[in-house]
Amino acid sequence: xxxxxxxxxxxxxxxxxxxxxxxxxxxxxxxxxxxxxxxxxxxxxxxxxxxxxxxxxxxxxxxxxxxxxxxxxxxxxxxxxxxxxxxxxxxxxxxxxxxxxxxxxxxxxxxxxxxxxxxxxxxxxxxxxxxxxxxxxxxxxxxxxxxxxxxxxxxxxxxxxxxxxxxxxxxxxxxxxxxxxxxxxxxxxxxxxxxxxxxxxxxxxxxxxxxxxxxxxxxxxxxxxxxxxxxxxxxxxxxxxxxxxxxxxxxxxxxxxxxxxxxxxxxxxxxxxxxxxxxxxxxxxxxxxxxxxxxxxxxxxxxxxxxxxxxxxxxxxxxxxxxxxxxxxxxxxxxxxxxxxxxxxxxxxxxxxxxxxxxxxxxxxxxxxxxxxxxxxxxxxxxxxxxxxxxxxxxxxxxxxxxxxxxxxxxxxxxxxxxxxxxxxxxxxxxxxxxxxxxxxxxxxxxxxxxxxxxxxxxxxxxxxxxxxxxxxxxxxxxxxxxxxxxxxxxxxxxxxxxxxxxxxxxxxxxxxxxxxxxxxxxxxxxxxxxxxxxxxxxxxxxxxxxxxxxxxxxxxxxxxxxxxxxxxxxxxxxxxxxxxxxxxxxxxxxxxxxxxxxxxxxxxxxxxxxxxxxxxxxxxxxxxxxxxxxxxxxxxxxxxxxxxxxxxxxxxxxxxxxxxxxxxxxxxxxxxxxxxxxxxxxxxxxxxxxxxxxxxxxxxxxxxxxxxxxxxxxxxxxxxxxxxxxxxxxxxxxxxxxxxxxxxxxxxxxxxxxxxxxxxxxxxxxxxxxxxxxxxxxxxxxxxxxxxxxxxxxxxxxxxxxxxxxxxxxxxxxxxxxxxxxxxxxxxxxxxxxxxxxxxxxxxxxxxxxxxxxxxxxxxxxxxxxxxxxx
Numbered sequence: 001x002x003x004x005x006x007x008x009x010x011x012x013x014x015x016x017x018x019x020x021x022x023x024x025x026x027x028x029x030x031x032x033x034x035x036x037x038x039x040x041x042x043x044x045x046x047x048x049x050x051x052x053x054x055x056x057x058x059x060x061x062x063x064x065x066x067x068x069x070x071x072x073x074x075x076x077x078x079x080x081x082x083x084x085x086x087x088x089x090x091x092x093x094x095x096x097x098x099x100x101x102x103x104x105x106x107x108x109x110x111x112x113x114x115x116x117x118x119x120x121x122x123x124x125x126x127x128x129x130x131x132x133x134x135x136x137x138x139x140x141x142x143x144x145x146x147x148x149x150x151x152x153x154x155x156x157x158x159x160x161x162x163x164x165x166x167x168x169x170x171x172x173x174x175x176x177x178x179x180x181x182x183x184x185x186x187x188x189x190x191x192x193x194x195x196x197x198x199x200x201x202x203x204x205x206x207x208x209x210x211x212x213x214x215x216x217x218x219x220x221x222x223x224x225x226x227x228x229x230x231x232x233x234x235x236x237x238x239x240x241x242x243x244x245x246x247x248x249x250x251x252x253x254x255x256x257x258x259x260x261x262x263x264x265x266x267x268x269x270x271x272x273x274x275x276x277x278x279x280x281x282x283x284x285x286x287x288x289x290x291x292x293x294x295x296x297x298x299x300x301x302x303x304x305x306x307x308x309x310x311x312x313x314x315x316x317x318x319x320x321x322x323x324x325x326x327x328x329x330x331x332x333x334x335x336x337x338x339x340x341x342x343x344x345x346x347x348x349x350x351x352x353x354x355x356x357x358x359x360x361x362x363x364x365x366x367x368x369x370x371x372x373x374x375x376x377x378x379x380x381x382x383x384x385x386x387x388x389x390x391x392x393x394x395x396x397x398x399x400x401x402x403x404x405x406x407x408x409x410x411x412x413x414x415x416x417x418x419x420x421x422x423x424x425x426x427x428x429x430x431x432x433x434x435x436x437x438x439x440x441x442x443x444x445x446x447x448x449x450x451x452x453x454x455x456x457x458x459x460x461x462x463x464x465x466x467x468x469x470x471x472x473x474x475x476x477x478x479x480x481x482x483x484x485x486x487x488x489x490x491x492x493x494x495x496x497x498x499x500x501x502x503x504x505x506x507x508x509x510x511x512x513x514x515x516x517x518x519x520x521x522x523x524x525x526x527x528x529x530x531x532x533x534x535x536x537x538x539x540x541x542x543x544x545x546x547x548x549x550x551x552x553x554x555x556x557x558x559x560x561x562x563x564x565x566x567x568x569x570x571x572x573x574x575x576x577x578x579x580x581x582x583x584x585x586x587x588x589x590x591x592x593x594x595x596x597x598x599x600x601x602x603x604x605x606x607x608x609x610x611x612x613x614x615x616x617x618x619x620x621x622x623x624x625x626x627x628x629x630x631x632x633x634x635x636x637x638x639x640x641x642x643x644x645x646x647x648x649x650x651x652x653x654x655x656x657x658x659x660x661x662x663x664x665x666x667x668x669x670x671x672x673x674x675x676x677x678x679x680x681x682x683x684x685x686x687x688x689x690x691x692x693x694x695x696x697x698x699x700x701x702x703x704x705x706x707x708x709x710x711x712x713x714x715x716x717x718x719x720x721x722x723x724x725x726x727x728x729x730x731x732x733x734x735x736x737x738x739x740x741x742x743x744x745x746x747x748x749x750x751x752x753x754x755x756x757x758x759x760x761x762x763x764x765x766x767x768x769x770x771x772x773x774x775x776x777x778x779x780x781x782x783x784x785x786x787x788x789x790x791x792x793x794x795x796x797x798x799x800x801x802x803x804x805x806x807x808x809x810x811x812x813x814x815x816x817x818x819x820x821x822x823x824x825x826x827x828x829x830x831x832x833x834x835x836x837x838x839x840x841x842x843x844x845x846x847x848x849x850x851x852x853x854x855x856x857x858x859x860x861x862x863x864x865x866x867x868x869x870x871x872x
Contacts (some may be wrong), residue, residue, distance in 0.1 A: 008098070013039035035432045036456050041393055042100075048818055049104035055250070055809035056111040057081055062258060063805050064115070066265045067798045069214055072205035073122055076197060080118040081111060083196065084188040091184050097177050105821055106181040109755070109828070111806035113157060113186055116762065116799045117150050117193035122201055123795045129206040139202035143194065149769040152706050153762040154190040158183050159698035160758035163691040164751070171684045171747060178751075221266045229255055246463075246814040253812060261801060268794075275840070276790040283841040284782065288352065289362050290845050292323075293369065294838055298721055300373045301728040304383040305745070308732070312377045316370040323366050330356030380732035385650025386744040387681035389823040392465040394457035396472065397487040399438045400479050401450060404537060408448030411435055414479045415451045421475050422455055427468050429458040445627060466645040485527040487642045497525065497641035497652055498676035500631050503669045511670045512637040518659055519639065524647025531629055531638040538624035539566070539595070547616045552606040558617055561603045566592050595619045631673065638675070648744045649681055688750045695757050696720065703765070712772070715846045716764035722838045723756040723831030730830025748820050752827030759803060759828070760835040766792045767843045771851075781852040785844045793840070800836045804829050 003012040020032055057078070064074035085107055097103055125142030129135060164179035166172070219225060233255035240248030264271065283290050296319055303311040333354040357363050400418065402411055412435045422431045431453060438450035455472070457465055469486055476484040487495065497519065501512040512530040520528045541562045543555045568586025575581075591597040599614030629636055643649065653674075659665055660672060674682055696717070703713030727749075734743040767785075770792050774784035811829050813822030 009039045010043055013037050033430070035430055036395065036454070040459075041462075046099070046104060049108050049821070051247075052809040052818070052821060053104070053108045053111065055254070056108060056806040059254060059258075059805040059808060060111055060115055060802050063261065063798070063801050064119070066217070066258075066261060067794070067801070068122075068126070069217060070205065073126060073201075076200045076205045077115050077118045077122055079200065080189055080192045080197065081114050083192050084114045084185050087188040088181060088185040092181065095180065097181070100177075102174065102178040103181045105824070106178040107185065108810060108821065109807065109824060110182055110185050110189075111803075113182075113759070113803065114189040115802050115806075117154055117189050118197045119798050119802060120146055120150055120153070120766070120795050121193045121197050122205075123798065125198065125201045126206055127791075135202045135207050138206060139198040142201075143198045145773070147194070148706070149766055150190065150193060152703065152765045152769065153758075154186055155702055155706075156699050156761045156765070157186045157758040159702050160695045160754060161186075162698070163694040164754065167687050167691055169683055169687060170680065171687050175747075175751065182755075217265075220262050226259055226262070229259055233259075250809065250812050250814045254808065257805065257808060261805070264797075272790065272793050275793060276786065280786065280789055280841065280844060283845050284785070284848050286359065286362055287845045287849050288356070289366065290841050292366060294722060294842055296369055296373060297725045297834070297838075300377050301725045303377065304380060304728045304732050305385075307382040308377065308380060309382075313374055316374040319370040320367065323370070326353060327357045327363065327366075329353050330358075334358075377729075379736070380729065381736060383728050383731045383735065384648030384744040385653070385681065385685075386648045386746045387677045387684055388746050389744065389748055389819045390645065391819040392462050394462035394465055396455040396457070396465065396469055397439075398453040398455070398472065399451065399485045399487070400453070401438065401483040401485075402479075402481060404447065404449055406449040408436055411449055411451050411482075414482060415453065418475060418478045418484075419453065421478055422453070422472060425468060425471050427457050427461040427464050429456045431455045469645070485642075487527060495640050496643040496649060496677055497528070497639070498674075498678060499639045500629075500636040500673045500675050501639065502631065502634050502636050502671050502673060503667070505635055507667050507670050508635070508637045511666050512639050514666070515656075515672065516639050516641075519641055519652060519656065522652055522655060524644045524651060526642050526644055528639070528641035530640075531627065532625050538622050539598075540620045540622055541613075541617050542620065543617045551611055551616060553603055553611060553616050554606070558603050558613060561601055562598070562613060562617070565598055565601045595621075631675075636673075649677055650744070653678060653681070684747045685750070688747060688754070692750070692754055692757075695754050699757060699761055703761075707768075707772075711850060712768050712847075715843060715850065716761050716768055718846060719764045719835060719839045719842055720757050720760050722842070723760045723835040724753065725838075726830035726832070726834025727753055727756065727827040728830075729834070730826050734826050743823065743826060746823060748823040749827045752824035753831070755824070756828060756831040756835070759832060760839065762799065763796045763836065763839045764843045766796055767839075768847060771844075771847055775851075781855045782848055785848045789840065789844045796836070796840070800832050804832055 001016055003009055017034075020034075024030070024032055060081070061074055061078050064077050065071060068074050068077070088107070092099075092103065121143050124146040125139050128142040128145075129138035133141060161179045161183050164172075165176050165183070167175060233252040235252075236248045236255070237252030240246055240250075240252065299315050299319070300312060303315050330353050333350060334357075400411065400415055402414075415433050415435055419431045419433055422428055433451060433453045435451040436446060436448055438445045438452045455468075457468065473484075473486050478484075499515065501508045501515065503511065509530075509532045512532065516528050516530050519525050541559065543558050545555055547553075548555050548558065564585075565587050568584040570582045571585045572583045573580045574583055586592070587597070587601075598619060599612060601613050602610035603613055603616070605611055629638060641652075643652070666672070673679075699720070700713050700717050703716060704710055707713055728745075731743050731745060731749065767788055770788035771781075771784045774787050775781065779787065807825045807828050810818070810821040810825030813819055813825070
């Protein structure tokens with residue numbers, strides 16, 4: 001049974017079950033068995049989203065407590081979450097959206113975003129209150145001072161997600177609701193931070209100035225307490241692994257992560273002091289080295305998309321060669337030219353090259369970094385490409401194929417034995433079979449030699465689907481003479497691999513077989529076949545017209561006699577209680593397949609004599625396709641296949657495209673068209689790439705409008721690619737830790753990369769905005785950058801920690817149906833970590849370099865004006 005378009009899946013399933021129960025009461029002699037209900041998985045997935053949402057809120061609240069110390073401040077920040085979410089529900093209802101996996105995933109992802117604005121505003125209000133202002137003035141001044149930055153960081157999120165809402169095709173329809181929900185909730189969070197947050201701060205949370213470190217926080221700064229919590233976390237993780245209750249695993253990981261954050265919080269003063277007085281001044285003095293580190297990390301992360309291994313080594317060797325040449329050029333310039341001779345403005349690059357190698361420590365670090373990256377990146381392997389995240393829905397699809405002509409009773413007998421064996425496998429709840437039909441890709445084959453089976457996993461054991469598939473594959477011995485294929489559980493319908501071969505009719509079959517053979521040679525591919533492999537035997541009757549003319553036989557009579565002999569003819573009809581039934585006259589089954597018997601069938605000549613068909617025709621056996629498929633009115637042959645768990649479609653698509661480019665691999669005029677998941681992946685990555693570029697451009701345009709400058713937004717934009725480093729590295733690490741799950745770069749994880757563009761830009765906006773504020777107050781660029789970085793260090797750390805801990809439940813993926821949320825959570829956490837560390841150094845360095853250059857030029861102009869003689 002299927003539901004109507006627009007109907008609620010869960011409600012429809014409940015109604016259908018109620019009606020089935022009523023029908024059972026009316027017909028007690030009939031027994032109904034429910035095979036599968038996708039709504040159950042949907043229900044569990046939604047519960048998993050709510051669980052992740054609740055866990056994210058709790059973790060964010062704990063992060064706020066650790067940083068803000070006062071529970072009232074944390075409460076004010078946390079009030080912004082339900083306020084924004086409930087407001088979003090109102091607009092979702094107005095837009096006709098549903099509470100489904102995509103909309104709920106959007107809400108679960110923006111837990112950290114929703115508190116961003118309130119954190120920034122409340123932190124600034126608290127700082128003004130601690131400086132001695134009364135609560136009301138502190139709320140007004142704190143909100144006013146940070147208002148422009150808060151608007152900027154919120155609007156950045158909005159323009160990042162707007163292109164997603166306007167994507168075309170299947171991907172656009174799928175993600176439109178997600179994008180609108182995120183944009184709506186983000187705008188509401190800005191509204192709350194400008195209204196409710198200052199109000200609660202002035203009237204409640206900052207009425208009293210911040211006191212010393214609270215006792216409960218001091219108690220956590222105890223090694224014995226930390227060790228006890230660590231042991232508790234290890235025990236919970238072990239119990240969860242043994243019992244299968246994955247929530248305990250998640251709680252254990254949460255505790256360890258919070259202990260690490262707690263260690264950072266208790267050493268915050270020392271860390272910020274070291275950052276302000278040691279590390280940041282070093283970055284400002286050695287800006288070239290900071291840029292070099294960022295570029296080297298970015299290039300190495302991109303090698304993960306190219307397969308890692310040789311690509312990583314090649315890139316690092318090139319980096320070493322470039323470094324060697326640059327330092328050699330610097331040494332040559334220092335020996336050959338004095339610094340004053342390179343004072344012209346167009347000699348600036350030469351002056352910069354001349355400084356290379358003057359610091360021994362930086363030089364050693366420059367050459368050591370590529371070597372260290374090669375050693376660290378090699379074990380990670382590659383980041384694979386897939387249209388969607390690998391998912392275990394608990395459904396296992398199988399097929400049995402016997403040679404054409406096999407009676408359906410024979411196929412059914414073997415399939416029944418196979419069903420009994422599958423039911424014995426641990427974790428299997430039910431098995432259903434259809435004999436006489438097989439689903440292949442988006443089409444199907446019919447015949448007595450085909451059968452299809454579907455097994456459902458027991459509730460709570462969906463995460464064991466891949467392991468169960470491996471066990472079922474070992475049961476192939478139960479179908480002797482047949483081909484037993486286990487397609488697996490790709491979670492999105494269809495087959496993993498599907499291509500259509502186009503071209504001349506006599507060439508597409510051999511070309512398809514050649515392509516299928518190559519795909520079979522690739523690691524991780526199974527069940528690879530073509531649509532012509534299942535051809536049935538066909539008897540061709542070739543009529544000799546010259547002999548017919550000599551013997552006086554009509555060729556059409558020969559064809560009719562041969563057809564009636566094999567297929568029979570309806571002689572009459574018999575009336576039965578169930579209606580009229582055709583009476584078909586034909587040869588016995590044994591004679592219909594015996595060519596010698598068919599050759600003796602007589603055909604009447606024009607004179608009335610009878611002549612054997614064998615005198616005027618020849619019989620030859622050939623193989624013919626049981627189904628002719630067309631694409632765009634052209635006949636095609638399809639190639640299908642599946643992938644083992646842990647392997648990706650990109651590992652097939654890339655090598656296959658290279659093979660197709662080799663001359664002579666395919667005949668002239670034969671082409672390959674991607675279908676199914678292959679086509680979806682190509683279209684999806686193209687559309688997501690367009691959205692990525694549009695988001696990048698819109699973020700820059702927005703900041704140009706807000707700042708009224710083309711240079712300052714460019715400083716922030718330069719930090720955005722840094723998020724890709726952590727995103728790709730953490731994807732590769734998770735793929736190593738969970739090889740069966742197969743973490744990959746897919747539509748959902750690319751969505752996380754787009755989301756990172758907005759999240760990462762926030763840190764740069766906070767630094768640039770407050771540096772401008774310090775300059776307006778009369779500070780020099782260098783001092784303004786140092787002061788802004790020191791003051792904005794805490795809100796940057798707080799907002800990033802809130803987003804990381806808010807998305808940690810998603811990245812763990814322990815909740816039911818969490819594979820999709822895990823894909824985007826992994827990317828965002830990795831990107832936030834890399835961009836946090838690098839942005840804190842790159843943005844101040846770029847600001848100090850570029851804005852300092854304008855300052856120095858203004859100083860020179862002022863000096864020249866002052867040095868001009870006074871005109872009388």
